[in-house]
């Protein structure tokens with residue numbers, strides 16, 4: 412049978428059936444998601460989800476490259492998008508290009524994503540014109556929580572709403588192939604999805620978006636603390652793991668594990684007769 416062609420940014424489309432995006436950070440999970448999703452995002456949320464950090468500011472370029480490469484290796488058909496971490500692109504378009512080129516070359520991913528509104532438009536254009544596909548990320552921007560005062564829903568007042576709207580349009584106009592819109596009130600998100608010419612991918616945004624994204628550990632019920640309201644839990648993997656590990660612990664302590672069938676060189680009991 413023919414191997415499926417890997418999706419590209421051209422497959423991320425405006426309107427129609429919404430695009431299915433999920434994060435993954437490791438090979439085994441990327442392998443499982445690959446058949447079901449359009450895009451795997453190697454988000455810098457891995458700092459919180461995988462490394463136990465309280466925000467994403469401590470994530471390094473090397474961490475993103477290591478996890479991005481693992482996800483590309485383990486997937487065949489999904490477009491893989493890798494987040495640019497805090498400090499790797501904000502300083503200048505030239506620094507952003509140097510670091511984004513490393514991410515592209517060392518992971519084999521199809522695109523990078525970076526946070527920022529109008530102030531990052533020049534950088535987005537600089538990368539796109541030089542061969543690096545960029546996905547934007549506006550609204551709630553986790554890399555800016557120290558400046559904005561925390562993980563807060565965006566667009567509640569008119570001034571903020573105008574800013575999020577202008578940010579999404581600026582990033583699209585700069586050449587981004589898609590824009591993630593995070594943590595923004597629904598009516599504004601709907602208006603942005605309708606007016607921005609490129610696909611708008613929502614997370615805590617609106618069902619009217621051109622696609623949806625979630626942090627996979629959140630929707631699988633793996634990441635116990637402080638789950639945002641916009642997450643729907645499709646599984647309770649934490650409970651599954653608790654149960655398995657508790658039974659293993661009991662079996663080890665009672666010498667029920669390992670059994671003879673799990674040991675080498677143990678003669679099978681032959682029943683006489």
Ligand code: KIV
Nearest residue numbers: 434454455456591624
């Ligand atoms: O880092 C991440 O997982 C993200 C998504 C939440 C969009 O940026």
Ligand code: NA
Nearest residue numbers: 454455456494
């Ligand atoms: Na991110």
